[in-house]
Amino acid sequence: MLSHHGRPDSLSNIAEELRCHILSLLSYRGIIRCALTCQTMYKTVKNSTELQYIIELGAHRLIPIHPRPPNVSIAECLRILRGKANAWSSFELGVTKGLRIPLSFNPGSIVITHQQLAIFATYYYGYVESKVIDLRTCMPETASISPCIRDGNYANPTLRGSVCSSSYIDETQDLMITVNLPRDNPTYQINFRAISTHKEHPMAHESRLELVCRVPYNDYSEGLPEDKAVFTGVGDRLAFYTEAKLGLEAIYGNSILYWSLHVWNWHEGGQPDEVYALGNGYILIEIRFLTEEKLLALTSCYCIELYDVGNLSTIPQLQARFMLPVVPQTLSLEYPSVFHGTSTCEHLAAPDERWIWTTIPADRVICLRVHSPKSIFVISARLFFMDLPPTWFDAASTHGVAIPWLSWGPQNSRCFLQKSSPLFGVGGSRVIRPVLHDSSLRMHMTDFNPSAVARGIGKVVQDPTTLLASRYGFTQDVTTYLPYVEVVNNDRDFDFSLRRIILDEEKILIFTLPHTTERAMDVEIIGM
Template sequence: MSSSELQYIVEMSGQWLLPVPNTENGIPVSTRLQLLRDKAHAWFKVDIHSFETVLIKGVTQTRKNFVAGGHLYLWNAQEDTATIFPIFPKPSQQSIQRDWPPGALCSVPHSYNLDVFMDPAQNLIAVVYVADHETVYIRLGTLDGDDVHPQAAGERLFLSDNSYNSLETIRAKLKGFGRHIALWRRLDDDNWASLEEVWQLQIWDWQNSTTSNSILNGGVPYQSNTTIDFCFLGNNRLLVITDNLKLYSIEDMSQTPELLACFLMPVSLMLRCLLPTDDIGHSSQQVQQTMYTSDPTHRLLCLTASSPRTSFSSSQVFIISTRIFFHFDRMAAATPIPWKHWGPSNSRIFRHPYHFKIHISGNQVLQALPVGTRNSESMLHLMDFSPLAVTNRRGLGRVVEEPSTIDISDSTGRSGGSLTTSLPYVQVVLSDRKFNSADSELQDIWIDRDRIYMLTADVEREMFGGDPMNPLRPIDQIEVVDI
């Protein structure tokens, strides 16, 4: 093995990356090594004033929106519409522009949609809907057409647990990764004696079967502040998030997911999971255009927590390295792992005002944090948690290796004491650009390997439809900064 090959392997590992097969295209190892190092260094010297702007209406009115592969993906639950909008896609990226008018996402009579999942990496759109006010299905289609997805086992996925089908679905979350799709449902149980909120989580291998026996059920006491969320950690693991973190194996889809470990949180919290959009799928043409992808065993997981008493003043943010979910004692399924044994060295906790913005990509975190005594403005902060972040920063940024301690509160707003965490990172503050927080100028942010995207609301106003009774809405714009 040559010196360049050895350095390339070390650099890939140190940036928590994996090579994508058959993408080297005859490029010498030394050139690939230099490109990798230059890319890791590039975001430390971002010119936040050098950007392109694209105008788009109605982004802030949608329930779901995210950026991936140079496109903006929107779903408006209230109006039952969806949009894919290209944002200066690069020549190597396929450009898609789609608009689904009301009724187009699902054309089944007497039905209504609960949630929509779009996976640009696999050209997949999945719509969970209720037919005849009772039966729940998931429709599988393509983003760039109206056909059934060519890799799908069928047009629709069916629920398998009939004992829960008689209960009304109040709320639903639909997520996917690779060949897996999971649906979480909150169910209306008329049996108030149980004092529980019933929920069900079902996982499908959508490329091989339209039915599934991989089902989890649970309940939460009524008037409890516990929330339920979940996320995929690679192709064979699922993390279910309540006030603690339960890790399941989903390798065998013919049975109930196997509990691998329970990771206890320090206090009871209302947790919401945020995963980067580059975790959505990983086998498409878009991903194949690069020579590497992030390692699922070494990514970042972001959990945000708030309480009824603090949600309008501050949020608690947990940045957790996913390595802990792949390296633990196999006896953990029988004995929950206390926070002090796994949390402090594998995470960082931050406390921010409620209107902060955050997005993650691989091992990098982008935050918009308020500045000043009145939090009237905000600035962008970038953090790199990869092992080689210090080496690649080339003297730029601030190295944070010392532990940090913050006070936290539980889901009821009561003090939960102080917590110390020590996951190292490098931080860069883009202090030469400020956003007006008072007017909610900065609506959302995203980061990927190549760009930073900033959704801002223009101060101009525009009347929609010519109807004087319609409210005035802001003209949204997305600013794109190359890294």
């Protein structure tokens, strides 16, 4: 910025308080650049807790999702944030609390968001068991969770011929969705309810919806719908996926596959079957929102599809198919269906003793579980936010949207063999996985955040690793070199009673089977 005399304006001649306010409007990189211009600016930035806090957030690629609690100073927020950054120097698994839950709550139906643990189980005809536990206030006397009473408020006795019962839960919005499909007509019965009250959800424009199955079958003698209906959501967006097999061969195998994908705003209402995408010849194995405008789908044709769903008045727009070097029947996508965000956590009160941040969406990682060979692909979400180079696309592919593995995979992913245990947890930019050391399992934590790699606290890995197709069964040799930093916990051993690992920016939850005959799981809660 130049003065009217053509000389650079100086901020050094204005009041310190005003100078700090002006600098606070800049990005963290802008603040750093200003601090390097002169001694006065350097001292201003160094002595300002607010500016140091902005720099620390940006350097660690975090964003706050709450206004600062009135009884927590910026200095305290800065201290906690720096403490989290230095936690890499010692990866400890100190248990802060323990729970025991019945086995009726499958580990796959448990989510943790913002210190809230939500567990649920669904049954045919719409019956639901659910419970939400506040991990901050849960005391030892409430740590043993008895089976919940089945909630029949949304059970419909006319649905006893249903072929499908599916559910979706979003604890941040107190939302539970159940869906059934009667055998005698292709219309899904979708119900919205509040987890806390077991009543109709107040934010749902319509508490019950009917969605016509859009796969093109008219004669039930030619085959029945497949028992698959999947929900995923973020904020006010929901995606609903259904599939069906057609023809007399549906019962025996060799049938034509059809699917439909619906995305709509459940706060605003309206029928979700008005705008939808149709496909055939393959199926979508998993669907996950990356943001409210981007949807990922793992498909049976060994690829990850990226859809633009920002405009709900048009059908989901397929932007790219990222091809994978694996066999299609051995895949599953591991990415939190509910994650921290300003919109999803705005109604929750920030705890007095903690400040809540979340990883910038582009710095998160997505994990692809491969069952044969046992391995995981850790993929940088930044890939799905970038402008894809036209040279990546295979012009000869269907619709010209396929991107071969060698164009995108090596530089944007890292592959780990999982010989000892198929379990791992993923949250933000971090992955925790058990690795066999001698005869026991030890936890390895890897962070793919560029700032963590730059700090170099822990073992930094930047060299590529190669897994040969002839040895491990991939469709081609797999070389990956996404940088990461890794630390290992050497203080505690695990055995094969380990059942699941859940990870977010605040907590690690480790699920194990107790060494008793009780049909339950022990849950260890570990602070990050």
